[in-house]
Amino acid sequence: MRRSTGHARDALAWQTQSLLLAYPDERLPEHLALALRVAAGQPKAVARPLQRFAEHAGRTPLPELAADYVATFDHRKRCCPYLTYYAHGDTRKRGVALLRLKQTYARAGWRLGDDELPDHLAVVLEFAATDPAAGARLLTEHRAGLELLRLALSDTDSPWAAVLESVSATLPALAGDEREAVMRLAAEGPPEEQVGLAPFTPSSFMPEPSPGGPR
Template identity: 70%
Template sequence: MRKKTRPAFRTEPWHPRAWQVQSLLLAYPDDAFAENLALAERAARTLPRPVAEPLLRFTAHAARTARPAPGRPPGTAPADLAAAYVTTFDHRKRCCPYLTYYAYGDTRKRGLGLVRLKQTYAAAGWRLADDELPDHLAVVLEFAAADPGTGSRLLTEHRAGLELLRLALTDDHAPWAHVLDSVSATLPALAGDDRDAVARLAAEGPPEEQVGLDPYAPPQFLPDPVAGGPR
């Protein structure tokens, strides 16, 4: 039987701009966040409504929440939003922002997936910073903004995981669910196979394996993020 292939995903001219905005908003809210938030809000207003409106809901929430800690000058790390980010993404496994987790769980195959991602970036002439993990959604979106053809393929390959993350964030009433709504609006609708994969992930969770990843990936790729650590 001939193997069915997924039709090519045609990117639109505004997709790179959308993915760059989403990448900024899904990164850890550090000292540069206030500046990035203002930039993201301006850029979001130039996007189609289904993509822009969820982003603007998030930026409005972030603007209210991103207050500096007592005693710190304006423009420094937004303490309240940063704390919520850590609680959401670092302490809740079901809201994991590392896309290979949904495909491979904590198995040896995940290590190979991480290496392949890094090789894909390198082939496109794109080098990660030392503190960046290749499968963090913010990193994948940033790459997609720089290389839409390859980046859109990576995003659609992880379509089921992205949908499960979106649903988990929505269930938790996390503000980043709005950003995932916007990401979904840039991607093809879930097809039958994707829906089946989402249902299976939701019911069974990612694959599990007792053998560690150490022989298959460098230590910096292993997914055990610390509070406010690398994205």
């Protein structure tokens, strides 16, 4: 892993990774072509995983890849793409974290669609591509969850593990406390709801993840 340098280069990587983490549809060939073009200008640690994913997705029939996406991200809790879940689980604190993300986006003049949750990794990466400094802070803040997702995808031999590997390579090397956070999350899992947990956030800020995330 490397320390992130060059906002423009990182922004291109994050935009590409965001597209590859969305539900694969008829635009996939265009996204794969973009991934290969962007990879050509990236450091090897960022580029090679993008190339691996593009090669796999390019030779896999779209219905098969789409089914694999649903099986991975919708049916495996360990492969949850919603980053606040790793820190807060399904507790009320997650609602506060979602609200803060929305506020961060709004301050940058960036607004989500009504059907998008702000903590889906594809959404965070898309935001990071438009505001690299703020986006890098968000990705670093949720680094433990991001790494746990990467490990879960690797454990299941998912092709999307390569995309997460590429994301991690755009960020600073893990510090000791971040490694410990990843290990703790892996051992304990995200927290469970606690009765009377405060502060309470209205249910409108705690929507259930939609199947497959951004599409």
